[in-house]
Amino acid sequence: MIGTEMLLGEIIDTNAARIAQRLASIGIHVYFKTTVGDNWTRMAAALSQALTRADVVITSGGLGPTQDDLTREVVAAVLGVPLVEDAEALAHVEGWFRRANREMSPSNRKQALVPQGARIIPNPRGTAPGIIARRGQQAVICLPGVPHELSTMMDETVIPYLKEHFLPNGSLHSRVLKFYGIGESALAERLSELLGMENPTVATYAGRAEVRVRITARTADGVQAEDLLAPVEAEVLRRAGEFLYGYDQDTLELVAGRALKAAGWTVGLAESCTGGMIAARLTNVPGSSEYFLGSVVAYSNDAKMELLGVPADLLAVHGAVSAPVAEAMAEGAKRRLGASLGVSVTGIAGPGGGTPEKPVGLVFIGLARDGGTEVHRLQLGGDRDRIRWHTTQAALDLIRRHAQQAAAARQGQA
Secondary structure: OEOHHHHOOOOOOOHHHHHHHHHHHOOOOOOOOOOEOOOHHHHHHHHHHHHOOOOEEEEEOOOOOOOOOOHHHHHHHHHOOOEEEOHHHHHHHHHHHHHOOOOOOHHHHHHHEEEOOOEEEOOOOOOOOEEEEEEOOEEEEEEOOOHHHHHHHHHHHHHHHHHHHHOOOOEEEEEEEEEOOOOHHHHHHHOOOOOOOOOOEEEEEEOOOOEEEEEEEEEOOHHHHHHHHHHHHHHHHHHHHHHEEEEOOOOHHHHHHHHHHHHOOOEEEEEOOOOOHHHHHHHOOOOHHHOEEEEEEOOOHHHHHHHHOOOHHHHHHHOOOOHHHHHHHHHHHHHHHOOOEEEEEEEOOOOOOOOOOOOOOEEEEEEEEOOEEEEEEEEOOOOHHHHHHHHHHHHHHHHHHHHHHHHHHHHHHO
16 A cells, blocks of 8 residues: 555555455455555565565555656566556546546646556546556556545456456355344354354454454355355354344445335434434435435434423433433434334433443433334443444344334235
8 A cells, every 4th residue: 555644644544455355255365465655665665575475466556647656667667667658548547637628737647657568457437547567477456546446446447357367266255244233252152163164164253333254165166156155154144143134245224224115114313422323324325215204313402302302301300311211202203203113312422421320331222113112221332433333333223123023024914
C-alpha cells in the first residue's frame, strides 16, 4: 500500500482489507502486507523484497499525475524495463476528461505511461488506468488508491485475470456464514470437531458484534465444491443454526429488510442513544422505502413526551433508560408512524451518565406490534462507539427475527 498519508495516519488504509477479501474468495492467500511512503528508494526496496516471496504483488496508490506518484517509475525500474506511453491508456485518460467536459492538464499524460510490455487495467471510475506487468511467472498488479476505483477494477479485471493465470488447476471455493448473538469462543466450542478438517476447512472469525464461519473447499470445479461444502454447512447449522443470520455479503440491515418485505411489514423507529444510527443502516439498503417509514430521534425527555407520547409520570418514576419508557417509545413510534412494527432504543452510551443502578452500557430495546409489546434489556461493554454499534446490531437482529417469524406464518397461511 503506497502513500505517505497512511504512514502519517491522515487516512485509514481500507484497500488492503478489500484486496485480501477478494483474493481469499478465489483461494489466493495474502501472506505479507507492506505500507510504504511516496519515496522512490523505499518503494523500490519494498517491491524488490515482495518479488522474492510472492508470485503476485498488488499495489494500490501512486498512479496519479503528480510528482510524488511514483509507482509506474518504480515498477519499471525494478523489472528492468523502460516506461513507454501506451496508446490505450492515453485514449482512456483523454476520454475521461472529454466526457467530464474538462480540459486535460499536460501532467495527466503521465498516467498513460506503463512499463514496457505491461497490460492496461481499465478504470471506468477514474483517470488512472491500472497496470499488470509480468516478470516470468510473476505478476505486479498496480491499482489506484481511490477505494471505489480499486474495488471496481479488482472485480472486473484483476480477479478474472488471476483466476485464468494463477489458478488453472483448481481453486478455493468459500462460503461465509454469519452469526449474531453468540461469541466466537462459544461458537468455536460448538464447532470444535469441524475446525480440524482439511478439505473443506472450517474457521471462525470475530467481526464487529458478529461472528463469521468460513467453510473453504479446494476443488477443480464448482460442482465438486458444492458436494464438499453442503454437508459441512448442514452440520454447522445443526450445531449453531439458531444464531445464523446470513451468508457471504449479507448484513443485518439487508437481512432485516428482506424479512420485512417477506412479512409484508413496515417498521418505524424511536431512537434515543443511537441517534438515528439504526435508521441510517436500514436506509443504506436500496429499496428500503418499501418497508421503512421513518425514525423519531427523541434524545431529550421533552422530545420523548411531545413526539412519542411518553407519559411524563413514566419518565419521572422510571427514568428515560428503563423498560417502561422503551415500551412507551416503541408504541409511540408504531402509532405515530403507522407502522406494523415499532422499535425503540434507549440507553446509556457513556462515558458519563451511569450510576450503580443504571451503569454505562445499559440499553433497553422495545418492539411493539399488534399482538403486544416486548422489551429486551442489554448490558453492553466498551466505549461509546462500541455500545452504540452493538445496540444497532441487537435492534436489527430483533427486527429480523420478528419479521422472519411473521413471514413464515404468512407463508403457511398462503
